[in-house]
Amino acid sequence: MxxxxxxxxxxxxxxxxxxxxxxxxxxxxxxxxxxxxxxxxxxxxxxxxxxxxxxxxxxxxxxxxxxxxxxxxxxxxxxxxxxxxxxxxxxxxxxSVSVPEHVFSLILALRRNLLAYHEAIREGAWQRSEGYLVQVEPMPRSLSGATLGIIGVGALGSAVAALGKAFGMEVLFAERKGAAELRPDRTPFEEVLAKCDVLVLLCPLTEESRGMIGAAELELMPRHAILVNCGRGGLLDEAALAQALEEGAIAGAGLDVLTQEPPRDGSPLLDLKRPNLIVTPHVAWISDxxxxxxxxxxxxxxxxxxxxxxxxxxx
CATH class of the missing domain: 3.40.50.720 (NAD(P)-binding Rossmann-like Domain)
Known part of the structure; x- marks a missing residue:
């Protein structure tokens, strides 16, 4: 038995x-x-x-x-x-049908600047406004016409790509970092970083992928770009990302994973209190x-x- x-x-x-x-x-x-x-x-x-x-x-x-x-x-x-x-x-x-949904929840919240608008309402800015609206900087950016870069071409990456196309986004699937040959329907790793308006990490954590997004990679991204990681925390350098957000090297980040979970020893990202950073506690996979x-x-x-x-x- x-x-x-x-x-x-x-x-x-x-x-x-x-x-x-x-x-x-x-x-x-x-x-x-x-x-x-x-x-x-x-x-x-x-x-x-x-x-x-x-x-x-x-x-x-x-x-x-x-x-x-x-x-x-x-x-x-x-x-x-x-x-x-x-x-x-x-x-x-x-x-998990919910991971792609969570990815786009983060993307939309960041691109529409929802945390900053929510805070403006809580602080009474709309109530005190002389006009019919309150605009908070930076101005929200549309997904239609934007470029979505995806690292991790599995079932989740394909589902995220389908959602991106439904929003009118151009989708680029990244080739492996440092790959000598380019596979069909893939774009060189560095080119994806340089072109993307939104970068999504969905690949597994391996010795090859560990730490693949660090300071040098973040510098390649446009300053208006956002990064979303619903793969594994170890895929990126949290200190480098925190610095990039503080210096405005990228426009925002949404994370459902951290290098240490639970983060009992803290994380440079958890110390940041910014409307362009959203961290959720590894819950993207959860739905009925x-x-x-x-x-x-x-x-x-x-x-x-x-x-x-x-x-x-x-x-």
């Missing part, structure tokens, strides 16, 4: 149906690093949303056969150790429909592995 342990069930706030094979199920709202081995001591299948599973953990878990990640990103699982130990890793894919799709895919991935037709394989 398979023994399944969900290390951090608390993050998935929708029902999970039971797998269709004999099993023993144990779940925890969350799990501290020092408790991972103890909780997986008898498990053959581990499910994790964000709890890290390291090489040190795996060395003490010889019975573990499958790690089912209840997310798309797998940078919190030691994939090399899994390969060495023969542990299969699967993830969920193309499940998205979570229902994720829950079904997690169980389907586990069933596929046990029944001999694995899917969404990472390792």
């Amino acid at each position: 398979e023994r399944i342990v969900f290390l951090d069930r608390g993050g998935i706030s929708v029902p999970l149906r039971p797998p269709c094979f004999p099993h023993h199920w144990q779940e925890y709202p969350d799990t501290r690093p020092e408790d991972v081995v103890g909780r997986l001591a008898d498990a053959t299948i581990a499910i994790t949303d964000q709890v890290a599973i390291s090489a040190e953990h795996l060395a003490e878990l010889p019975q573990l056969r499958l790690i089912a990640v209840a997310a798309t990103g797998v940078d919190h699982v030691d994939l090399d150790a899994c390969r060495h130990q023969g542990v299969t890793v699967v993830n969920v894919r193309n499940w 429909r998205s979570l229902a799709t994720l829950a079904e895919q997690v169980i389907g991935n586990v069933e596929g592995f046990v029944l001999g037709h694995p899917r969404n394989l990472v390792v």
